[in-house]
Amino acid sequence: LTARLRTQVRRKRYNDQLRASVTQTIEMAVTDGLTGLHNRRYLDSHLETLFDRAVARRRPLSVMITDLDRFKSINDAHGHDGGDDVLREFARRLRKNVRGIDLACRFGGEEFVVVMPDTEGAVAEKVAERIRAEIAQVPFAIGADGKTIEVTVSVGVSSVLKGTDTVASLMKRADLALYEAKSGGRNRVVAKAA
Known part of the structure; x- marks a missing residue:
């Protein structure tokens, strides 16, 4: 009886560890390790669903693409550790300023995307x-010595258009708006209606 009990306890511990490992692997597959936000893979798989749901229910949906201004110069001046500190702090502030139903993701490098269901363009x-x-x-504080640096961000916003809009065109409009914000002097928000 004692031997069987030990075997069953060992088996249960092994299964619990296996479950935890699978859960952790799934979490790592959809989460950006540096910022803790969802990653681009997660965005690609969920944006289509959110878009289709908004269109089917005739509800608004907006997308915001952000890009940290002159991020390369931050990395050059303060090293990649300093750049990582900025990215982590930006992600924290981004999370703080969006709702729980909004989908905040690291798009790549210093670009982040926020998908905002049930949000009109003006509100976004x-x-x-x-x-x-x-x-x-x-x-932004960087490093352990408490040094701070000024950081700005450019933002492009777009919303679902009535009619024959697509996810690709929604993202393209947001990207064009971001480009316009960057070329217009940075540290600004541009919203593309069409």
Whole structure:
């Protein structure tokens, strides 16, 4: 009886560890390790669903693409550790300024995407402006010595259009708006209606 009990306890521990390992692997597959936000793979698989749901229910949906201004110069001046500190802090501030139902993802490098279900374009633009202002107003701490640097962000916003809109065109409009924000002097929000 004791031998069987030990075997069953050992088997249960092994199964628990296996379950935890699988859960951790799945989490790592959809989460950006540096920022803790969802990654691009997760965005690619869920944006289509959110888009289709919004269109089917005739509900608004907005997308915001953010890009940290002159991020390469941050990495050059403060090393990749300093750049990583900035990315982590930006992700924290981004999470703080969006709702729980919003999908915040690291798109790649210093670009982040937020998908906002049930959000009209004008509201999404206000949220983007609030995020932009907070990033610009409060310096970012880098390193253990408490040094701070100024960081700004450019943001492009687009919303689902009535009719024959697609996920690709929604993202393209947001990307064009971001490009316009960057070429217009950075540290600004541009919303593309069409």
